[in-house]
Amino acid sequence: xxxxxxxxxxxxxxxxxxxxxxxxxxxxxxxxxxxxxxxxxxxxxxxxxxxxxxxxxxxxxxxxxxxxxxxxxxxxxxxxxxxxxxxxxxxxxxxxxxxxxxxxxxxxxxxxxxxxxxxxxxxxxxxxxxxxxxxxxxxxxxxxxxxxxxx
Amino acid sequence: xxxxxxxxxxxxxxxxxxxxxxxxxxxxxxxxxxxxxxxxxxxxxxxxxxxxxxxxxxxxxxxxxxxxxxxxxxxxxxxxxxxxxxxxxxxxxxxxxxxxxxxxxxxxxxxxxxxxxxxxxxxxxxxxxxxxxxxxxxxxxxxxxxxxxxx
Amino acid sequence: xxxxxxxxxxxxxxxxxxxxxxxxxxxxxxxxxxxxxxxxxxxxxxxxxxxxxxxxxxxxxxxxxxxxxxxxxxxxxxxxxxxxxxxxxxxxxxxxxxxxxxxxxxxxxxxxxxxxxxxxxxxxxxxxxxxxxxxxxxxxxxxxxxxxxxx
Amino acid sequence: xxxxxxxxxxxxxxxxxxxxxxxxxxxxxxxxxxxxxxxxxxxxxxxxxxxxxxxxxxxxxxxxxxxxxxxxxxxxxxxxxxxxxxxxxxxxxxxxxxxxxxxxxxxxxxxxxxxxxxxxxxxxxxxxxxxxxxxxxxxxxxxxxxxxxxx
Amino acid sequence: xxxxxxxxxxxxxxxxxxxxxxxxxxxxxxxxxxxxxxxxxxxxxxxxxxxxxxxxxxxxxxxxxxxxxxxxxxxxxxxxxxxxxxxxxxxxxxxxxxxxxxxxxxxxxxxxxxxxxxxxxxxxxxxxxxxxxxxxxxxxxxxxxxxxxxx
Amino acid sequence: xxxxxxxxxxxxxxxxxxxxxxxxxxxxxxxxxxxxxxxxxxxxxxxxxxxxxxxxxxxxxxxxxxxxxxxxxxxxxxxxxxxxxxxxxxxxxxxxxxxxxxxxxxxxxxxxxxxxxxxxxxxxxxxxxxxxxxxxxxxxxxxxxxxxxxx
Numbered sequence: 090x091x092x093x094x095x096x097x098x099x100x101x102x103x104x105x106x107x108x109x110x111x112x113x114x115x116x117x118x119x120x121x122x123x124x125x126x127x128x129x130x131x132x133x134x135x136x137x138x139x140x141x142x143x144x145x146x147x148x149x150x151x152x153x154x155x156x157x158x159x160x161x162x163x164x165x166x167x168x169x170x171x172x173x174x175x176x177x178x179x180x181x182x183x184x185x186x187x188x189x190x191x192x193x194x195x196x197x198x199x200x201x202x203x204x205x206x207x208x209x210x211x212x213x214x215x216x217x218x219x220x221x222x223x224x225x226x227x228x229x230x231x232x233x234x235x236x237x238x239x240x
Numbered sequence: 241x242x243x244x245x246x247x248x249x250x251x252x253x254x255x256x257x258x259x260x261x262x263x264x265x266x267x268x269x270x271x272x273x274x275x276x277x278x279x280x281x282x283x284x285x286x287x288x289x290x291x292x293x294x295x296x297x298x299x300x301x302x303x304x305x306x307x308x309x310x311x312x313x314x315x316x317x318x319x320x321x322x323x324x325x326x327x328x329x330x331x332x333x334x335x336x337x338x339x340x341x342x343x344x345x346x347x348x349x350x351x352x353x354x355x356x357x358x359x360x361x362x363x364x365x366x367x368x369x370x371x372x373x374x375x376x377x378x379x380x381x382x383x384x385x386x387x388x389x390x391x
Numbered sequence: 392x393x394x395x396x397x398x399x400x401x402x403x404x405x406x407x408x409x410x411x412x413x414x415x416x417x418x419x420x421x422x423x424x425x426x427x428x429x430x431x432x433x434x435x436x437x438x439x440x441x442x443x444x445x446x447x448x449x450x451x452x453x454x455x456x457x458x459x460x461x462x463x464x465x466x467x468x469x470x471x472x473x474x475x476x477x478x479x480x481x482x483x484x485x486x487x488x489x490x491x492x493x494x495x496x497x498x499x500x501x502x503x504x505x506x507x508x509x510x511x512x513x514x515x516x517x518x519x520x521x522x523x524x525x526x527x528x529x530x531x532x533x534x535x536x537x538x539x540x541x542x
Numbered sequence: 543x544x545x546x547x548x549x550x551x552x553x554x555x556x557x558x559x560x561x562x563x564x565x566x567x568x569x570x571x572x573x574x575x576x577x578x579x580x581x582x583x584x585x586x587x588x589x590x591x592x593x594x595x596x597x598x599x600x601x602x603x604x605x606x607x608x609x610x611x612x613x614x615x616x617x618x619x620x621x622x623x624x625x626x627x628x629x630x631x632x633x634x635x636x637x638x639x640x641x642x643x644x645x646x647x648x649x650x651x652x653x654x655x656x657x658x659x660x661x662x663x664x665x666x667x668x669x670x671x672x673x674x675x676x677x678x679x680x681x682x683x684x685x686x687x688x689x690x691x692x693x
Numbered sequence: 694x695x696x697x698x699x700x701x702x703x704x705x706x707x708x709x710x711x712x713x714x715x716x717x718x719x720x721x722x723x724x725x726x727x728x729x730x731x732x733x734x735x736x737x738x739x740x741x742x743x744x745x746x747x748x749x750x751x752x753x754x755x756x757x758x759x760x761x762x763x764x765x766x767x768x769x770x771x772x773x774x775x776x777x778x779x780x781x782x783x784x785x786x787x788x789x790x791x792x793x794x795x796x797x798x799x800x801x802x803x804x805x806x807x808x809x810x811x812x813x814x815x816x817x818x819x820x821x822x823x824x825x826x827x828x829x830x831x832x833x834x835x836x837x838x839x840x841x842x843x844x
Numbered sequence: 845x846x847x848x849x850x851x852x853x854x855x856x857x858x859x860x861x862x863x864x865x866x867x868x869x870x871x872x873x874x875x876x877x878x879x880x881x882x883x884x885x886x887x888x889x890x891x892x893x894x895x896x897x898x899x900x901x902x903x904x905x906x907x908x909x910x911x912x913x914x915x916x917x918x919x920x921x922x923x924x925x926x927x928x929x930x931x932x933x934x935x936x937x938x939x940x941x942x943x944x945x946x947x948x949x950x951x952x953x954x955x956x957x958x959x960x961x962x963x964x965x966x967x968x969x970x971x972x973x974x975x976x977x978x979x980x981x982x983x984x985x986x987x988x989x990x991x992x993x994x995x
Contacts, residue, residue: 142833145840153617153818154832160609161826164973169962174929175970181933182940182974183827185523187339188791190830191974207924214304215930218919219937219946221487221523222312223334226341228305229293236296307915315520315908320509325476326517329483333521336484336674338792342521358471365757366477369466370484370493372638372674373765374787377794379758380746387749444682447689455667456681458764463675466757485676489943490640492679516908524916525938528945530909531897538900595984598991606969607983614977617822622811627778628819634782635789635823636978641942643981644823660773668779671768672786672795789976825940825976 116165116172118201125197129237135193165198173202177212184216184224184231192231196238206239267316267323269352276348280388286344316349324353328363335367335375335382343382347389357390418467418474420503427499431539437495467500475504479514486518486526486533494533498540508541569618569625571654578650582690588646618651626655630665637669637677637684645684649691659692720769720776722805729801733841739797769802777806781816788820788828788835796835800842810843871920871927873956880952884992890948920953928957932967939971939979939986947986951993961994 126133146154165175176198183191199209213231217224277284297305316326327349334342350360364382368375428435448456467477478500485493501511515533519526579586599607618628629651636644652662666684670677730737750758769779780802787795803813817835821828881888901909920930931953938946954964968986972979 139833142837145836146833149814149836149839151814151818153613154814154821156613156616157821157826158829160606160613161829161973163609164606164969168966169960170932170966174932175966177925177929178933178936178967178970179974182936182970185937185941186827186974188827188830191827205924210300210302210305211923211925211930212933214302214919215933215937217305217308217523218916219524219934219941221519221521221526222308223337223339223342223521224523225309225312226339229290229297232296232300233293235300304915304919307918311908311911311915312520314911315516319513320507321479321513325479326513328472328476329480329514329517330521332480333483333487333517336488337521356471361753361755361758362470362472362477363480365466365755366480366484368674368758368761369463370481370488370674370676372670372672372677373761374672374790374792374795375674376762376765377792380743380750383749383753384746386753441682444686447685448682451663451685451688453663453667455764455768456663456670458767459670459675460678462757462760462764463678465760488676490676490679493676512904512906512909516906519909519912524912525941525943525946527913527916528943531894531901534900534904535897537904592984595988598987599984602965602987602990604965604969607965607972610972610977611980614822614980617818621815622809623781623815627781628815630774630778631782631785631816631819632823634786635819638786639789639823639978641978641981644978658773664772664774664779665782667768668782668786671765672783672790821976823976823978825972825974825979827974828976 114167116167116202119203120201122197122201125201125238129234131234131237132193132197135190136197139190139194173199173204176202177204177208180209181212181216181219184213184227185220187220187224187227189227189230192227193234196231196234200238206235209235265318267318267353270354271352273348273352276352276389280385282385282388283344283348286341287348290341290345324350324355327353328355328359331360332363332367332370335364335378336371338371338375338378340378340381343378344385347382347385351389357386360386416469418469418504421505422503424499424503427503427540431536433536433539434495434499437492438499441492441496475501475506478504479506479510482511483514483518483521486515486529487522489522489526489529491529491532494529495536498533498536502540508537511537567620569620569655572656573654575650575654578654578691582687584687584690585646585650588643589650592643592647626652626657629655630657630661633662634665634669634672637666637680638673640673640677640680642680642683645680646687649684649687653691659688662688718771720771720806723807724805726801726805729805729842733838735838735841736797736801739794740801743794743798777803777808780806781808781812784813785816785820785823788817788831789824791824791828791831793831793834796831797838800835800838804842810839813839869922871922871957874958875956877952877956880956880993884989886989886992887948887952890945891952894945894949928954928959931957932959932963935964936967936971936974939968939982940975942975942979942982944982944985947982948989951986951989955993961990964990 120128122136126136165172165179168175170178176195180192180195180199183195196209199212213228217228271279273287277287316323316330319326321329327346331343331346331350334346347360350363364379368379422430424438428438467474467481470477472480478497482494482497482501485497498511501514515530519530573581575589579589618625618632621628623631629648633645633648633652636648649662652665666681670681724732726740730740769776769783772779774782780799784796784799784803787799800813803816817832821832875883877891881891920927920934923930925933931950935947935950935954938950951964954967968983972983
């Protein structure tokens with residue numbers, strides 16, 4: 090749904106941009122994507138495919154897509170909620186919306202931030218109960234990844 | 241959406257559990273999953289993959305997942321509605337929610353309970369009209385299975 | 392998703408139209424909408440509002456909308472599946488897609504075709520398990536209607 | 543799904559911000575929101591309620607929400623596609639996702655940009671066929687608004 | 694949601710059918726499906742698979758499915774809105790409903806009707822902002838196709 | 845999607861039931877529902893309406909519904925994840941699935957468990973970015989509640 094933008098003028102906006110940059114706090118990952126890929130073949134294939142496909146998106150250099158990617162990235166930074174819990178929320182949201190790629194992404198991120206298997210399973214349980222049995226095929230695939238990551 | 245549980249106490253709940261066990265009436269299948277797999281290569285691949293992936297889920301032994309699986313199973317038992325019609329409802333629901341695995345599962349179950357091809361097509365028609373043209377790619381794949389099962 | 396139409400020519404199509412007209416079998420309702428409205432205040436308000444809003448749609452006389460309405464109507468006629476079960480499928484589909492107006496419509500139709508309260512509850516149960524806890528607020532409202540219709 | 547941001551550094555990003563500001567081209571509205579509100583009571587109530595609720599959002603001054611609002615606003619500016627067609631796309635997307643408030647918003651915007659009733663009906667038809675009969679209750683309410691706007 | 698059909702009698706309906714036939718205006722494609730398939734391997738595989746699967750659907754000769762296909766086809770003909778914009782609306786609707794096959798179909802149709810890459814990207818942007826980050830995996834795959842079609 | 849239940853026999857199942865009872869750990873609420881209702885008129889109306897509608901559901905005494913309610917309740921108990929974070933996950937899931945009643949419920953629960961306004965806003969931000977602009981109307985209504993609860 091389109092919205093009128095909140096009152097901003099160029100000055101305000103660049104102030105806001107500065108604020109974002111200042112407050113941005115990248116989470117401290119326990120594992121790199123490379124380490125995850127070495128641990129799990131499923132993760133490796135997912136990450137490789139995502140990198141390959143993102144290249145087309147990057148080349149297209151569509152400004153709105155770029156800003157959406159940035160906004161998306163900023164959503165999961167450390168904040169009032171620790172990054173780990175936000176990734177687990179992203180996992181729950183992705184599972185109840187039934188997006189396998191998104192589930193893979195957030196499960197990997199949660200793992201990289203020290204989330205345990207039990208924590209991931211509980212986030213998935215929220216999605217299962219909220220979203221119902223149509224979530225089950227996605228849970229099966231998620232458990233396959235979890236087994237490789239934590240097994 | 242979380243809900244307060246309906247008033248239960250350990251006694252009530254075990255009574256309820258007993259009731260469930262008592263009323264549980266497994267439907268009488270005309271065909272086993274094995275027979276379905278022999279008839280249709282698509283069904284065989286689906287069933288094999290599902291079995292393989294479920295192993296990880298079973299090993300994880302997550303209590304909430306186990307209870308959800310049980311609840312799910314109990315939903316389709318013989319009751320006020322014959323099991324066949326409930327499976328066809330599961331098929332219609334799965335198709336309008338666009339879950340290929342779920343469509344396959346319920347189409348196979350409906351077949352095992354004696355549902356005819358015409359009945360399956362009408363259940364899918366409900367989903368098509370309710371859910372619109374985005375259901376069409378799933379219908380194409382469903383018809384491929386139906387053709388193997390009934391062809 | 393748009394689709395190329397199946398091969399038709401004007402002749403074929405008018406044959407098809409004739410066939411539809413011929414095979415069309417309106418279900419035998421046990422109760423009229425008027426009787427339902429007299430029994431349940433919730434049903435009455437729903438039916439009145441729907442009639443009022445449909446007037447604008449009818450006046451607009453949009454050909455595609457008219458044909459969709461007709462297609463929709465034909466989906467629930469007697470066929471390989473009895474109309475009652477198709478309405479109950481419509482109820483399950485509507486509930487798992489979380490459309491209150493649609494739930495009301497199909498619950499009323501199921502009632503008019505002799506569906507029992509137990510049958511309606513089981514159709515709703517399929518939707519609850521398939522669609523998860525977000526279906527619960529809709530179930531609460533559905534049970535309010537069922538209580539007025541059958542209470 | 544979270545994404546790594548495309549490679550940006552503070553310099554690049556402020557360049558991008560500047561570019562956005564520069565390229566931003568607000569569409570030329572034929573009618574103000576006030577004029578729409580005077581023409582249609584339904585539009586007036588929608589716009590008033592939205593304004594009232596947005597006040598809480600604005601006061602909260604959540605940076606990510608603000609940026610999302612801005613991104614959302616920028617999506618519908620004049621570009622490769624004329625703003626009118628993007629609003630009609632927003633209408634089609636909103637209708638097939640079944641969001642009444644969003645439908646109202648984009649129908650009003652399309653009207654303000656000179657979209658005719660026939661154009662709005664065709665955009666809604668896309669949503670009806672793509673999204674199915676569960677879109678119908680929303681179409682009824684949309685036609686009520688269209689009747690006030692164009693009647 | 695089922696609806697009572699708008700008041701029609703056999704006469705009215707055949708008049709309507711005639712009107713449809715008369716007003717039907719197939720868009721003028723710049724490229725055939727064959728040309729698209731020669732240009733893009735992804736498009737070729739999609740079109741081939743769709744043709745193969747549609748054969749089962751056609752053989753089944755289900756009247757309601759046939760009429761839905763026809764209605765779907767008619768939705769995108771030239772009308773108050775040029776066919777190109779309706780295909781781009783179908784693209785936006787498909788992307789925000791996250792249906793890869795539908796995205797492929799409408800992206801190909803938009804290309805065949807002379808839509809530029811920039812126009813397709815803006816239609817996808819509407820879907821991205823309306824539908825959120827879960828649309829991103831689909832956008833990645835859409836950009837892969839766009840790169841082959843326009844690259 | 846229906847699933848075969850994991851291998852259970854009456855004995856195993858009652859063991860599992862016992863385990864559930866044993867491990868069940870109700871969270872320690874900082875505020876009762878009554879206190880919340882006294883603080884916020886919107887919360888009061890929501891809670892009253894929910895109680896009123898749940899009465900019909902309870903009276904119906906449908907076994908499957910009862911078990912779903914229980915399973916749902918158990919999902920949000922203290923576990924590997926603190927209850928507060930699970931309620932915030934429920935909030936994020938509810939918001940991206942666009943269920944106002946569910947949003948209200950989980951926002952109230954998060955408040956009762958000591959969640960701060962900033963934490964609730966970040967959970968909602970995850971839903972906004974994951975689910976897109978169609979979440980905005982729900983966010984407006986959520987912020988109205990947050991303002992009453994924390995204002």
